[in-house]
Amino acid sequence: MGVTVKIDFKNMLVNDRVKPYLFKARYGIEKESKRVDLSGDLAKTDHPKSISERDDHPYIQRDFSELQMEIITPVTETLEELFHYLAAIHDVAYRSMGKNEMLWPLSMPPGLPENEENIVIAKLKSVEDVQYREYLSHSYGRRIQMLCGVHFNFEFGDEFIQALFNAQSDMKEYRDFKTEIYLKATRNYLHYRWLFTYFYGASPSSEKNFFKEESLHGAVRSIRGSKYGYTNSDDVQVSYSSIQNYLSDLSSMVQKGLLSKEKEFYSPVRLRGGKHVSELADHGIKYIELRNIDLNPFEPYGISYEQAEFLHLFLLYLLWKDEGENCDEWVKMGSSYNDVVALEHPLEHTKFEKDAENIIDEMEQLVKILDLPISETLFVHLREMLMDPSKTLAGRLYKESEKSSQVQVATSIAKENYQKSWDKPYQLAGFTDMELSTQILMFDAIQKGIQVEVLDRHDQFLKLKLNDHVEYVKNGNMTSKDNYVSTLIMENKTVTKKILHQHGFRVPKGEEFQTIEHALRSYHLFSSKPIVVKPKTTNYGLGISIFKEGATYEDYHHAITLAFKEDNSILIEEFIKGTEYRFFVLHDQVLAVLLRVPANVIGDGKHTIEELVIHKNRDSLRGSDHRTPLERIQLGELENLMLKGQGYQFDSIPKKDEIIYLRENSNISTGGDSIDVTDQIPDDYKEIAVDAVGALGAEICGIDLIIEDTNVPATNKNAYGIIEANFNPSMYMHIYPYQGESRRLTMHIIHYLFPELLQTQST
Numbered sequence: 001m002g003v004t005v006k007i008d009f010k011n012m013l014v015n016d017r018v019k020p021y022l023f024k025a026r027y028g029i030e031k032e033s034k035r036v037d038l039s040g041d042l043a044k045t046d047h048p049k050s051i052s053e054r055d056d057h058p059y060i061q062r063d064f065s066e067l068q069m070e071i072i073t074p075v076t077e078t079l080e081e082l083f084h085y086l087a088a089i090h091d092v093a094y095r096s097m098g099k100n101e102m103l104w105p106l107s108m109p110p111g112l113p114e115n116e117e118n119i120v121i122a123k124l125k126s127v128e129d130v131q132y133r134e135y136l137s138h139s140y141g142r143r144i145q146m147l148c149g150v151h152f153n154f155e156f157g158d159e160f161i162q163a164l165f166n167a168q169s170d171m172k173e174y175r176d177f178k179t180e181i182y183l184k185a186t187r188n189y190l191h192y193r194w195l196f197t198y199f200y201g202a203s204p205s206s207e208k209n210f211f212k213e214e215s216l217h218g219a220v221r222s223i224r225g226s227k228y229g230y231t232n233s234d235d236v237q238v239s240y241s242s243i244q245n246y247l248s249d250l251s252s253m254v255q256k257g258l259l260s261k262e263k264e265f266y267s268p269v270r271l272r273g274g275k276h277v278s279e280l281a282d283h284g285i286k287y288i289e290l291r292n293i294d295l296n297p298f299e300p301y302g303i304s305y306e307q308a309e310f311l312h313l314f315l316l317y318l319l320w321k322d323e324g325e326n327c328d329e330w331v332k333m334g335s336s337y338n339d340v341v342a343l344e345h346p347l348e349h350t351k352f353e354k355d356a357e358n359i360i361d362e363m364e365q366l367v368k369i370l371d372l373p374i375s376e377t378l379f380v381h382l383r384e385m386l387m388d389p390s391k392t393l394a395g396r397l398y399k400e401s402e403k404s405s406q407v408q409v410a411t412s413i414a415k416e417n418y419q420k421s422w423d424k425p426y427q428l429a430g431f432t433d434m435e436l437s438t439q440i441l442m443f444d445a446i447q448k449g450i451q452v453e454v455l456d457r458h459d460q461f462l463k464l465k466l467n468d469h470v471e472y473v474k475n476g477n478m479t480s481k482d483n484y485v486s487t488l489i490m491e492n493k494t495v496t497k498k499i500l501h502q503h504g505f506r507v508p509k510g511e512e513f514q515t516i517e518h519a520l521r522s523y524h525l526f527s528s529k530p531i532v533v534k535p536k537t538t539n540y541g542l543g544i545s546i547f548k549e550g551a552t553y554e555d556y557h558h559a560i561t562l563a564f565k566e567d568n569s570i571l572i573e574e575f576i577k578g579t580e581y582r583f584f585v586l587h588d589q590v591l592a593v594l595l596r597v598p599a600n601v602i603g604d605g606k607h608t609i610e611e612l613v614i615h616k617n618r619d620s621l622r623g624s625d626h627r628t629p630l631e632r633i634q635l636g637e638l639e640n641l642m643l644k645g646q647g648y649q650f651d652s653i654p655k656k657d658e659i660i661y662l663r664e665n666s667n668i669s670t671g672g673d674s675i676d677v678t679d680q681i682p683d684d685y686k687e688i689a690v691d692a693v694g695a696l697g698a699e700i701c702g703i704d705l706i707i708e709d710t711n712v713p714a715t716n717k718n719a720y721g722i723i724e725a726n727f728n729p730s731m732y733m734h735i736y737p738y739q740g741e742s743r744r745l746t747m748h749i750i751h752y753l754f755p756e757l758l759q760t761q762s763t
Helices: 009-013 079-097 127-140 158-166 174-200 243-255 277-283 305-320 327-342 353-370 378-387 393-403 406-423 436-447 484-491 493-502 516-521 553-566 609-616 637-645 683-695 745-753 756-762
Strands: 025-037 060-062 068-072 101-103 149-156 269-272 287-294 451-456 461-466 469-474 510-513 531-535 545-547 570-574 579-586 590-597 600-602 659-661 673-676 700-707 720-726
Touching: 009 158, 009 305, 025 079, 025 305, 060 079, 068 079, 079 101, 079 305, 079 406, 079 436, 101 406, 149 158, 149 305, 158 174, 174 269, 174 287, 174 305, 174 327, 174 353, 174 378, 243 277, 305 353, 305 378, 353 378, 393 406, 436 451, 436 461, 436 745, 469 745, 484 493, 484 720, 493 683, 493 720, 510 516, 516 553, 531 553, 545 553, 553 570, 553 637, 579 683, 579 745, 590 683, 590 745, 600 609, 683 700, 683 720, 745 756
Parallel strands: none
Antiparallel strands: 025 068, 025 101, 025 149, 060 068, 149 287, 269 287, 451 461, 461 469, 510 570, 531 545, 531 570, 579 590, 579 700, 590 673, 600 659, 700 720
16 A cells, blocks of 8 residues: 556657647636625525525535535636636626625635524535535534635546557556546645645635634634645545555545545545546546635636646646655645645745745746647746745735735625626626627526536527436527528518518518619609618618608618618518517517617707717617627718708707607617517507417517507507518517616526426426
8 A cells, every 4th residue: 555556657748649638628616605795794695596596506506504605617628618607607696696795705704603503504405415514514613614715627638648548558448547647646736735825825814703712823824725724634544546545445434434424535636536436446537626725815706717727737747747655655745745835924935945946947847848838927927926925825815904904805805806797787707709698598597507508609509408408599599499491481571571461460562672773773663652771681770771751862872782781682661650669579478578769869969969979889788799788879871871861960969958860770789779668568469479470480589560559459450560570589688678677588588498497496
């Protein structure tokens, strides 16, 4: 026991057939935080009801206490994707807690109750899990359970391990070889983990009632990472010399009553191979879980990208680095080194400074030898922290706390993170480049415990999974519930009109043109009539021109040219007088009705139209490319044409309170204002919308009705006109209207796709 298999990893790592796969890996993060109120005191509420309260929620769970929120990322193959998910899940957690709570940014808890029985154990549905927490409460006390940190799950890429395996001949079984890779990395990590504690330890002091009595004097680097943190008794000893010895020792600890079960072994590194420790014997080690990471208070998500990058490089280095002859003594030595470093003063140079310099030099040399893609600043920052301990995380936190107190610093940081998450509540951090309706759908899916995989970020293509139920969604609401033909029908405005007309619905009369020349030759047919010129298939109101009093030949020509820029076929239709409403229909039900006011500004008698537009565009709700609830108003050819018809130019100064419309079409995507009128629209018009969508064979549709007077029954002649049906209707404008009640359509979509969620809630 204690003697290990010796494999020459140094030569294998520099092998040209291995090098292409060196940075192939899979990552995951589990991060614990305590919920506090806006004053920085422990929250007194239960786990948020808006988050699915399943014990096995894939993203947001409770740890020991009802106040400990654990954020869990999916497994990713890049660090970029890992941090996108980490940011997104944090957004969901924050905005699910509500406006009166935030997440504490430190591993050490704020002031705890004097009576530790007042620390509430997580109210889980699993009786066994609650009983296990009660056992921990009796064995270790509830105070120590309030420590929080980050668990970094790391798996070397299969291609990398396979390349290493092919580059050697000492071991014949791939599974055994893979296990030995992780065992070596683990042994060396346990020996050298003091280096990570020096740089990134961040729990220098405790608040009231953490210790039963004053058992630690002065500030240190990491209480959590020291013997005062969450550790097993000294009697618990496990060998990492082989997987057989590791499992045998764990089993022995349980039989002796030193551990209640294998998962009570709180090593800084856990070997993972399945749901249960015993599965390691059959499946080998699949990945390792690094558990000695304090929350980084200076990062909104508790860990920085640079820290994660360091850990990956560090693990490669530890695979390359030779280890001691007796692995058990090697690991024990690392524990004593780590305790020394963890209990050093935050501003003190470490006792092992020379060793740390050598390790950094060796790591940097390894990067050059292997030509690894490491951030240029990584080694710069490591050397800065080594030369000046006040730049380490513990040093920074200690220095900041000297100006006031650790509690005040932590509360201030928590409020900054809180404000950042609530600043743009319509966005999902990590995915703000995606279309807004898709972001909101992802938020709702994460909140309800549906696994979200982004299949194609640019194309807004998602895979949603709840247990064994899988649904694919594109652009927020294009799903398997609508057949392909229905989508093609709605994409083609001519076909849409014909089908609706055949079913007895009123649609505008008009003609289709494939060339500018043909459209121009037909000018005399439309010159004196109110008309709409628009592309045949495009959405978002692009290329649409409206002439309520007819058009001059010049303006007609211009409008046709703009429409043909968006499509190779255009429609010229009669203009139906009235107000345009967007009805959102889902499965035979109108869920929202929106009045869209065309892009406009209100004069003040002082500023030009252009200046008024600039001012209105400063609203935080306005942006571009459908990433905000409202779009910025543009000043282009169509707007110039519209102003010209009213006798204005961009530099004109309208009178005070005069409303100047810059567009005829009322699309939100062209700068319009959205007003929810769902409750004001009579049911007979809603029935028209539902029946029209049914005629098109669709389940999800945004259908646009022109209604002159909603008080007139829909059955009256010419009471309405249907001008368009949209197979991918925008949802965000209903969820975040300019005025009126929010309609959470994305949640309706999720419940439509996963009706079992409603059944679970009802029980």
